[in-house]
Amino acid sequence: MSSTTAASSPTGATPPSDVPPFRYTGALAGQIETRWQAHWDERGTFITPNPGEPGFDGSKPKFYCMDMFPYPSGAGLHVGHPEGYTATDIVCRYKRMKGYRVLHPMGWDAFGLPAEQYAIQTGVHPALTTRRAIDTFRRQLKRFGFSYDWSREIATIDPDYYKWTQWIWLRAYNAWYDAESRRARPISDLIAQLEGGDARVSMFGEIVHIGERANLLGAGGMAFEPVGTQRWHELSAKDQRRFIDEQRLAYLAEVTVNWCPKLGTVLANEEVIDGKSERGGFPVYRRPLRQWMFRITAYADRLLADLETLDWPESTRKLQTDWIGRSEGAEIDFPLVIDGAQAAGMIDELTVFTTRPDTVFGATYMVVAPEHPLVEQVLAVPPPAEGGADVAGIRRYVEAARNRADVERMAEAKQKTGVFLGVYVTNPATRAKIPVWTADYVLTGYGTGAIMAVPGQDQRDWDFAKAFGLPIIRTVRPPEGFEGETFTGDGPAMNSGFLDGLHVAEAKKKIVDWLEKEGLGRRRVNYKLRDWLFSRQRYWGEPFPIVYDADGNHYPVAESALPVTLPALEDYTPPESDDPVPLLSKATGWVDTTAGEAGVSPELLPPETPVRRETNTMPGWAGSCWYYLRYCDPKNAERFCSRDAERAWMLGKRSAGRDADQHAQFVPGVHHLGGVDLYIGGSEHAVLHLLYARFWHKILFDLGEVSTPEPFGKLFHQGMITSYAYQRGDKTLVPTDQVEEIEEGVFREKATRTAVTQVVAKMSKALKNVVNPDDVIGDVGADTFRLYEMYMGPLEATKPWSTRDMVGMFRFLQRAWRLAVDEQTGEPRLAREPSLAVERQLHKTVAKVEHDIERLALNTAIAALIEFVNTATKEAEARGTHGGGVLTKDQLERLALVLAPFAPHMAEELWSRLGHDQTLAYHAWPVVDAALAKDDTVEIPVQVNGKLRHKITVPAGADARLMEGAAMADERVKAAIKGKTVRKVIVVPGRLVNIVVS
RNA sequence: GGGCCCGUGGCGGAACGGCAGACGCAGCGGACUUAAAAUCCGCGGGAGGGUCAAACCUCCAUGUGGGUUCGAAUCCCACCGGGCCCACCA
Secondary structure, three states, rough: OOOOOOOOOOOOOOOOOOOOOOOOOOHHHHHHHHHHHHHHHHHHOOOOOOOOOEEEEOOOOOOEEEEOOOOOOOOOOOHHHHHHHHHHHHHHHHHOOOOOOOEOOOOEOOOHHHHHHHHHHHHHHHHHHHHHHHHHHHHHOOOOOOOHHHHOOOOOOOOHHHHHHHHHHHHHHHEEEEOOOEEEEEHHHHHHHOOOOOEEEOOOOEEEOOOOOOOOOOEEEEEOOOEEEEEEHHHHHHHHHHHHHHHHOEEEEOOOOOEEEEEEEEEEEHHHHOOEOOOOOOOEEEEEEEEEEEEEHHHHHHHHHHHHHHHHOHHHHHHHHHOOOEEEEEEEEEEEEHHHHHOOOOOOEEEEEOOOOOHHHHEEEEOOOOOOHHHHHHHHOOOOOHHHHHHOOOOOOOOHHHHEHHHHHHHOOOOOOOOOOOOEEEEEOOOOEEEEEEOOOOOOOOOOOOOEEOOOOOOHHHHHHHHHOOOOOOOOOOOOOOOOOOOOOOOEEEHHHHHOOOOHHHHHHHHHHHHHHHHOOOEEEEEOOEEEOOOOOOOOEEEOOEEEEEOOOOOEOHHOOOOOOOOOOOOOOOOOOOOOHHHHHOOOOEEEEEEEHOOOOOOOOOOOOOEEEEEEOOOOHHHOOOOOHHOOOOOOOOOOOOHHHHHHHOOOOOOOOOOOOOOOOOOOOOOOOOOOOEOOOOOHHHHHHHHHHHHHHHHHHHHOOOOOOOEEEEEEEEOOEEEEEEOOOOOOEHHHHEEEEOOOEEEEOOOOEEEEEEEEOOOOOOOOOOOOHHHHHHHHHHHHHHHHHOOOOOOOEEEEEHHHHHHHHHHHHHHHOOOOOOOOOOEEEOOOOOOOOHHHHHHHHHHHHHHHHOOOHHHHHHHHHHHHHHHHHHHHHHHHHOOOOOOHHHHHHHHHHHHHHHHHHHHHHHHHHOOOOOOOOOOOOOOOOOOOOOOOEEEEEEEEEOOEEEEEEOOOOOOHHHHHHHHHHOOHHHHOOOOOOOOEEEEEOEEEEEEEOO
């Protein structure tokens, strides 16, 4: 018996000899469960055929139901894992009985840092430790009796799997985003356009379509022969190559990265929390580095717009919306005041993005990010030292800003820092000459990396202006008596020339119209979302299918040569360096090869060409971006997923309503939103995984590889399972094993005998309040465990684990068992005649369970089952049928069927004891007789002035007149309204009567 | 600093704007037992009245204070408390 379940466990001890042989004990539950699990495994009960395979029935509606696959850690499952898994299992088992063909797979998100860090310590290959962890997870999951199709099991570390991860990446590498048609297209289309002369290249490296309206920056709507563009054939081969490489959806770029020396890798913005690494909490520094990027920004508008079409939690849609961060505003050009010589190609104007163009009259200075090109230019060609420009000071500031960890920057966030660059621009509205500063409160990645500072209307600018004595001009009149600093509310414009008197909205419109007319600016939508940094310096990830020649040009590995397999290393210790060095560079024999060996197409490079492999690897998110597609066809060697299989499982008719997919039909070739029908996982993935996967899916959709625009039609987050913990007066937590309960609800710390209070906290090893699922199942069985976790509360809620409470679910199963099975003989207990009351209750229960499963209210569904069992048990008591049964065979069968999604092992056992030799997994769900599910008469509360006075009993279908009459005729109601004037009578048929008197 | 969510018995939680506390745990009482465990049955928000005991009756109760409504745990506003997320995004 384990230490985690209290001594009060009903079943843990060896049963004494007087326990009936067929009593439902933990031991019997264990026998029943392992027997049925073996049965399902041997018969392949939950193996799901694909189109073209025997047993596939395309006439059934599809239901694709998926869990977020786990990272198999060495520690094994914790109680949080089975929460979501049990919920999906219940829904899947229910849907099968409802006649759906159900796809319910499981796999492993197996690349990741812990295995690599373990390898650094021990030298054991991560593949080995990961395989072991997977075996443990699989064994543990099977013990829960989840109805996964294990024949579809995948792991992201399988070369057969990551071959296709690399393949999809190559598809993105060989694609570009066509802004005209708003979709990704093969890059060969772009080359054909350029070669055919339909498009040109602007001096800013943008594509200009001939005959279309030019989208050239500052071109002012020019058509035909745009100035400053070049014909494709006028470009050198090198420039052509560079241009094409810059257009790719997966592209290489020198970017400022988040470098984490402790982890020995760079991190995506999403992986940096408060300037520290999400994993480990180590400091993160900014470094310029040449890295693989994903052009997710090209999809910002579609990722935003399509959120509306998804049946997702509101909170998650909002998180993604905020992350994408759309804001409408304008770009405004501020020409540089040029005093000295200006060489060709030098910056001569500063363009800023602002959401408040109406405040441009109040722009008294400018700020650029320390990484802004203007800073480089100032350092290279120092301006005249007018106004105290100090080149050495600028250099010092910029260096410091770059090398400072983000944590430090944030700690200092309130204290504004910056230096004057010694240059000026002209405010296009006021024609005033205003100074340009650099400061780290302006971020390089957002907008243009430069701002116009309006201290009167922006608190950050106000703080900066105060710190450096810069002028402040209010451009919106604050309300009477306003005593704050910056005023950000609405009000009439002031000090703003022709805008004066206009409120913010009109002022914005007027100024942008003016700017556009004058060619000084333009309307602009800006997104917070930045391109996705996709390189990591780790070992345990997917290698890129890329090599470099001696000149540093990159070449893709041909699709036919995939996968590029990860080499083994002798030593996993990261290279000693202050700068990011990929771990794979240690595999010198693998890194240095030839184009032919690496599998580069001979059309791109002669096979003997010496090449160096890309040594960065893909981040942990890569494998999870498309695993739901691989499940559809996990063994396909020709394609990541056959088109038939993809359509069979992803394409489905869905309408917007939550429960509206009940009668969905699979119609080949018809275009619906579709995707996974139910995806359950933690809300910690609300932005990262779920945004990345949507992005990959849209690329595949654009390239014609998948048939739906979104991967996950319906998403649901299960809540966290927490635990009780104990808190001292100073709010520190005491490990659970150092606390004793001295009386009901009163706790104290054993060592000090001081009182502690019970609080709810995350389970943690340090607090000694971690529950091991294996122990619990060993005591009470998987069915009880499943019921307990689903009964704890609403699926989405955070709930504390309480082992003590589990006995309730065990007792329920025991009562259900005793209702059906003779504890002495093991024979079914059958009634000859059904009780009408019990029959009615059964219909009600089936209806309630059905309704609740559809809305994922599994706790109340179980409550309904308990009520039925209690009703039937009482009926048995009343009849005195201790030896015989109270339920007929038919009723017991229906009980087994509705119990099956929740406690599948017991349900199968009952089903087989009732004489069936086939599994109930695909048996039809019991039909509800609506007439029987309703009572003949109902009790109706009668209120007087909204206060409950009495109850009356009326026929179920009673109309308002009948109800009012019955209420008025009731003696007690008469007494309550005696001597008063009835003003109004409100009757809600079937619900209540309210008599308003005075 | 901004945003979102949540406050209901001793505990977990029920409750399309319509009987607050379903169901479970813990507790109490009883049955069975030499006894205990297990099991089964019953009782259960608070205060007061009523009764041998019940039934029953009255008032107060969903963090606090307002509001909307015939009627509010539910909708709106403010505050208090707890949690989560984002955070110099111009």
